[in-house]
Amino acid sequence: MNNKSMDAELSNWYSTYGLVTVERIFGLMSVRLSPEELRTVSCNANSPYYQLLQVPLKNIFNGIIMGQALDYREYAQKMLVDYLISGAANMAEEQAKPEGVRLELELMRSDLIESGDQFDLLQFEHHKLISESQRVLIDTAKSLPKPRVMIDEVLSQEIQTIAHSFLEQSEALSLKFRGYRTQFYQTILKARELLDSLPEYMNTFEGDQKHLEMLFFDSKLGEDAN
Incomplete structure (x- = not known):
């Protein structure tokens, strides 16, 4: 992944979090820079x-x-659990909508559990990548010349090469996380449609403001990167 595409993806997010995040990242590497140096290195690709x-x-x-994907998954899980504990799932067939709706909801719940298990493995990969990349980057930061050189194109390219494989792994994870985010959101929409078709079920879950607040975020974050 080149620096141009990285800049395009992170620019809006970075403008919100800015130098505070940069300072904390460098702090983990035991790199102390002045505010002016932080501004310089955070926007110049020729800086190591x-x-x-x-x-x-x-x-x-x-x-x-x-x-965000976790929030969607949790929301979908709670929707289906609310349906199950309401008793509507166990109503007599003569009092209920066609059994196919209930079966579809049960299959949806099973699929959500299976997808959730796979998503948990993906989270493990994410944390493993963080650990491995931090170790390498901390060692790399220690090897940089002192006094510190803010701009050095050759050294910058060397570090870019070191970081390349980590960025590729991170981008692959990003695609998967966005895929799960979409999948879990589609589960919410489908579950909502099915639950609304059951006259014996009162969907009080989504009427609760604290539940709706789980969905108050930019669900398209990162989608413009590709």
């Missing part, structure tokens, strides 16, 4: 410190998308 930032920023960005 800029290259040190790219993997951690991408991992943080992925973590946000992962969290």
Whole structure:
């Protein structure tokens, strides 16, 4: 993944979190820069410190998308659990809509559990990548010349090469996280449609403001990157 595409994906998010995030990332590497130096290295691809930032920023960005997918999954799970504990799922057939709706909801719940298990494995990959990349980047930061050189195109390219495989892995995870986010959201929409078709079920879950607040975020974050 080149720096141009990275900039395009992270620009809006970075403008919100800015130098505070950059300072914290460098803090983990035991790199202390002045505010002016932070501004310089955070926007200049010819800075070796800029290259040190790219993997951690991408991992943080992925973590946000992962969290959104988790919120969607939890919301879908709670919708279906609310339906199950309402008793509507066990109503006599003569009092209910066609059994196919209930069967579809049960299959949806099973699929959600299976997808959730796969998603949990993906989260493990994400945290493993963070751990491995941090170790390498911390060692790389320690090897940089002192006094610190803010702009060095050759050194910047060397670090870009070191970070390349991590960025590729991070981008692959990003695609998967966005895919799960969409999948879990589609589950919510389908479950809502099916539940609304059951006259004996009162969907009080979605009438609760605290539940709706789980969905108050930019669900398209990262989609413009490709």
